[in-house]
Amino acid sequence: MDFTTGGRLEVRITPDDVGKRVSVRLLTEDRVPGATFTDVVGVLTSWTEGTLSITRRTGEPVRVAEASLVAGKVVPAAPARRRGPAASAPELDRVAARAWPPVTSEPLGEWTLRASGGFTRRANSVLPLGDPGMGLDEALRRVIEWYAVRELPAYIQVSTGAEGTQELLAAELESRGWIPEVSSRLEIAALAPIGDLDADTSAVTLSRQLDDAWLTRYQRSSGEPSPEARTVLSGGPAVWFATIAAEGGGAPAAIGRCVVDGRWAGFTAVEVAPERRRQGLAKAVMTALARKALDEGASAAYLQVEADNGGAHALYAGMGFTVHHSYHHWRASGEDPR
Known part of the structure; x- marks a missing residue:
């Protein structure tokens, strides 16, 4: 330098x-x-x-x-990327939001307030892409009130690390006592190499429908899944669910979800039974979903993974995924997290 x-x-x-x-x-x-x-x-x-x-x-x-x-x-606003499809952070954040749609939403200027009964922060946080149409303090007051009516803590999802992200908003939230709770990475890759992986997909079943068997493996479904969880998981432009059945019945050995939205295929909820890990099941699920997304015209892939999930980062890096940017959920000070 x-x-x-x-x-x-x-x-x-x-x-x-x-x-x-x-x-x-x-x-x-x-x-x-x-x-x-x-x-x-x-x-x-x-x-x-x-x-x-x-x-x-x-x-x-x-x-x-x-x-x-x-x-x-x-220095330049963002470094040039040597691998992966070209995309801006706002484009990716909008695509990812469409793949995880809230039960209820409301605009606040160019911000979007999202609520889903507390099922995941992504579906219960503000997506602040643009100008709220008023001063920041007034916007934050309205955000807190909107979530209070729904008996939810107020969260704002803030992206950092690429051109068009919201570092200034993060600094303003910090100065007002908001608390960053969870950091995640949005990673991207070319889709065709994932579909070309040497993986045995013969045991993978694909369906447009979310069924009870799939939900028994989904880690966020403790007990009976809420109606909000079912709505969010089923929503999106074109949703596919992947399942590898367990030998002898019971919860599936592995599951996954993919949402096709134009050129993008978004992977979520790729999970494997603890006793079946390191057997190639996650790769099989990803490969089968990628091939279906390619058939539907997608060419680029993305996924979201928490920053401290080292095992997942290693798995996805081996498939060609690289970090595009990070995002963080900021909670209003004094509110109890859910």
């Missing part, structure tokens, strides 16, 4: 660059002989009273003392 002009380190950013992606170099110790440097890259979300706040690609905020800066510059 070149910070120099004529061989000198320079700070070439100012408070006017708030909202831009920057790279800074700073001292990690006091300015003494032997001090070391570190670099921070992310979106500059504030610069007040001698402190900079920079949000990394992962959504992690970093506080930087202005006095520690030795170099800094504005």
Whole structure:
């Protein structure tokens, strides 16, 4: 990373660059002989009273003392991607929202308020793609009231780490005491290589219908699935459910779900019985669903996985998935999570 002009380190950013992606170099110790440097890259979300706040690609905020800066510059809004289909973060967030549709929704300007009886944060959070049409404090007040009427905590889903994401909104929520609870990654890949995987799909059954047997393997269905869960899982432009039956009956050995939406195939709920893991069942489910999505005209794949799910990241990386951006669910301070 070149910070120099004529061989000198320079700070070439100012408070006017708030909202831009920057790279800074700073001292990690006091300015003494032997001090070391570190670099921070992310979106500059504030610069007040001698402190900079920079949000990394992962959504992690970093506080930087202005006095520690030795170099800094504005950098391109997002790095070029070497693999995977081209897509913007807002496009992907909208496609993913259509694949996991809420039971109830209501616009607030360009924001969408979503509720589904508490079934998953994705279906019970605000999707803030654009301008709410009013000041932020008034918008947040209305959000809290809307969810309170439905006896739900107020969540806002905020994306970070790509062009068009919402680092500035995340910083505003943090300054107002909102709490980030769960971070996830939205990963993308070309679809054809997944359909071409060497996987035995002979035991995979595909259906348009959500049935009770599939739900017995679904980890979010503890006890009798709620009507809201059934509605969300069944919703979407073109939904396919995959099942591998268990030997001797009982809950399926593996399941999966795929929603085809134009060029996109979105994979969710890929789950395998604990005693059947590492036997290729997840790959078989993904491959069978990918082939069906290819038949329906899709060419690109995406999925969403929590940031701390290392096993899933390794599985999907082996299929060609790479991280496009992250998203985080921020909860209003003082509300009980559900």
